[in-house]
Amino acid sequence: xxxKTEYVMKFAExxxxxxxxVAQIISQDNGKTLFDAMMAEVxxxxxxxxxxxxxxxKFLRDRKLGxxxxxxxxxxSRIVRVPYGVVGIISPWNYPFSIPYxxxxxxxxxxxxxxxxxxxxxxxxxxxxxxxxxxxxLPEHVFTYINMPGSKAxxxxxxxxxDKLFFTGSVPVGKYLMKKASERLTPLVLELGGNDAxxxxxxxxxxxxxxxxxxxxxxxxxxSCGGVERIYVHKKVYHEFLAILKERVENLRIxxxxxxxxxxxxxxxxxxxxxxxxxxxxxxAKGTQIFxxxxxxENTKGNFMPCTVLxxxxxxxxxxxxxxxxxxxxxxxxxxxxxAIILANDxxxxxxxxxxxxxxxxxxxxxxxxxxxxxxxxxxxxxxxxAETPWGGFKESGIGRTHGDIGFAEMTQPxxxxxxxxxxMPFVRRNFWWQPFEKMxxxxxxxxxxxxxxxxxxxxxxxxNKLSHAWYRSFLRK
Amino acid sequence: xxxxxxSTEKHLEVCTDTSVPKKERTVCTNPATGEVIAIYPVHTxxxxxxxxxxxxxx
Numbered sequence: 345x346x347x348k349t350e351y352v353m354k355f356a357e358x359x360x361x362x363x364x365x366v367a368q369i370i371s372q373d374n375g376k377t378l379f380d381a382m383m384a385e386v387x388x389x390x391x392x393x394x395x396x397x398x399x400x401x402k403f404l405r406d407r408k409l410g411x412x413x414x415x416x417x418x419x420x421s422r423i424v425r426v427p428y429g430v431v432g433i434i435s436p437w438n439y440p441f442s443i444p445y446x447x448x449x450x451x452x453x454x455x456x457x458x459x460x461x462x463x464x465x466x467x468x469x470x471x472x473x474x475x476x477x478x479x480x481x482l483p484e485h486v487f488t489y490i491n492m493p494g495s496k497a498x499x500x501x502x503x504x505x506x507d508k509l510f511f512t513g514s515v516p517v518g519k520y521l522m523k524k525a526s527e528r529l530t531p532l533v534l535e536l537g538g539n540d541a542x543x544x545x546x547x548x549x550x551x552x553x554x555x556x557x558x559x560x561x562x563x564x565x566x567x568s569c570g571g572v573e574r575i576y577v578h579k580k581v582y583h584e585f586l587a588i589l590k591e592r593v594e595n596l597r598i599x600x601x602x603x604x605x606x607x608x609x610x611x612x613x614x615x616x617x618x619x620x621x622x623x624x625x626x627x628x629a630k631g632t633q634i635f636x637x638x639x640x641x642e643n644t645k646g647n648f649m650p651c652t653v654l655x656x657x658x659x660x661x662x663x664x665x666x667x668x669x670x671x672x673x674x675x676x677x678x679x680x681x682x683x684a685i686i687l688a689n690d691x692x693x694x695x696x697x698x699x700x701x702x703x704x705x706x707x708x709x710x711x712x713x714x715x716x717x718x719x720x721x722x723x724x725x726x727x728x729x730x731a732e733t734p735w736g737g738f739k740e741s742g743i744g745r746t747h748g749d750i751g752f753a754e755m756t757q758p759x760x761x762x763x764x765x766x767x768x769m770p771f772v773r774r775n776f777w778w779q780p781f782e783k784m785x786x787x788x789x790x791x792x793x794x795x796x797x798x799x800x801x802x803x804x805x806x807x808x809n810k811l812s813h814a815w816y817r818s819f820l821r822k
Numbered sequence: 823x824x825x826x827x828x829s830t831e832k833h834l835e836v837c838t839d840t841s842v843p844k845k846e847r848t849v850c851t852n853p854a855t856g857e858v859i860a861i862y863p864v865h866t867x868x869x870x871x872x873x874x875x876x877x878x879x880x
Contacts, residue, residue, distance in 0.1 A: 372852050372854075372859055373850055373852070373859065373860075374853070375852075375853035375854050429878060430874050430877045430878050432874075457877035457878070457880045458877075459870070459873050459874065459877055464848050465850075466850070467848045467850050467860065467862045468850050468859060468860045471860075471862065483880060484876075484880065485873075485876040485877050485879065485880035486877070486880045488873040488876070488877060490865045490869065490870060490873060491848055491862050491863070491864055491865055492864050492865045492866070492867075492869075492870070493864070496867065497870075499867075500867045500870040500871075501870060501874075503867070503871075504867075504870045504871040504873070504874040504875075505874050505878075506874055599854075600854040600855065601854060602854070609853075609854060610853045610854040611853060612853050613853065644854075644855075645855060645856030646853060646854040646855055646856060647853040647854070648854075
């Protein structure tokens with residue numbers, strides 16, 4: 345473990361020395377602003393390195409199990425974590441550095457070899473990640489970098505026999521991979537889409553809530569699986585919330601993210617821009633209104649989309665029922681929080697959700713009723729940046745987790761070792777339930793049940809008596 | 823740390839090499855400007871197979 349940790353800490357050393365270069369490449373290749381690249385990718389990745397290196401030994405430690413039954417007190421069990429072997433990682437273009445980085449770190453620390461396929465759309469970032477790992481000087485073939493189209497990668501990885509596959513991407517591809525993985529029963533972790541809800545209570549700090557909605561809904565041009573897409577606001581504060589939201593959105597500066605003069609960069613692909621536009625057009629055709637919109641640069645070849653707030657939306661619109669994955673939020677007033685919870689749960693996806701209230705205890709109780717993998721109180725989206733919090737969703741948002749101790753555990757499989765501490769004693773020849781069978785054994789087993797669950801002292805005592813007769817067989821050679 | 827053996831491997835680090843046939847390369851474009859910023863060769867299914875075999879032995 346010490347050697348592995350030394351290698352992995354070299355990744356952080358590389359990032360620390362090259363943080364500006366890495367952020368610049370992320371910004372250039374993905375379109376997000378330089379600040380976004382540093383804040384949401386380079387920074388969290390570096391911090392995650394320290395976290396996993398510090399905790400890997402603890403996560404991988406053997407775990408002794410207490411005995412579940414006094415009759416089997418001689419059986420001492422422990423769980424050990426066994427690496428899968430060869431772990432495949434297929435990563436997306438929206439967080440092209442931080443998402444694969446943590447998975448590579450966890451995979452290697454857990455004792456696997458890793459094959460990474462980064463998104464074709466952001467190959468420059470993939471290559472800087474490769475350079476970062478190369479810097480550590482890992483032994484040959486412990487880490488391999490692959491560039492191939494996403495349409496081929498899943499089949500190629502599974503057919504080649506990776507022992508586990510980590511995929512982050514769209515729901516349809518996740519479903520395809522699950523079907524494909526069934527051919528070999530290859531285990532999968534799927535981090536898929538989100539159509540995440542934000543619930544604003546009538547006692548929320550509306551300024552904070554509106555600013556949070558803008559950040560989590562528009563940051564990275566809305567291309568965050570855990571970003572805000574739907575906002576449900578208590579009717580008492582709906583108009584006040586909207587007024588702040590409008591002011592914040594209309595003042596967003598959209599442009600080339602290479603300097604700090606832009607709040608929002610460009611979208612990564614034309615294809616995604618078309619999807620977002622399709623969702624907006626669908627909503628407009630069904631009666632929505634654009635309540636607020638930011639300006640975009642003119643006369644540019646860049647993939648810039650205005651940040652948009654839609655009102656008069658309902659769940660028949662694509663923007664509310666599907667993942668838009670763009671800088672668009674739909675806002676609905678609700679009669680009460682019960683209605684907000686019902687609407688938040690009215691989705692095939694369940695990645696994240698946030699509840700905004702000055703009463704944090706109440707907010708947490710509301711959050712527990714939403715079917716989503718991560719609930720934030722008075723914040724949203726940022727939990728992916730916390731190395732200690734498992735990331736993953738309910739429903740079609742995915743299977744399994746990355747990050748934290750649960751995510752780390754996904755890189756290994758549990759093996760249980762059961763040791764009989766009496767087995768080397770010369771007088772214990774066999775277990776009482778081993779052949780040849782006799783009626784005494786049957787009575788003994790029934791006695792065991794009576795001993796623990798019989799009604800009254802006498803029934804339990806008779807059970808104990810029968811069991812002890814059968815148990816005595818353990819000491820006999822037959 | 824390795825990349826699998828590939829017919830296009832010699833170009834792997836050459837970000838601006840346009841000599842690789844189109845279907846065997848990934849063209850990276852800056853989405854904010856539309857400029858081509860890098861070109862990388864593409865690995866094959868066979869490369870992945872070799873990579874997994876080598877990784878298993880590592």
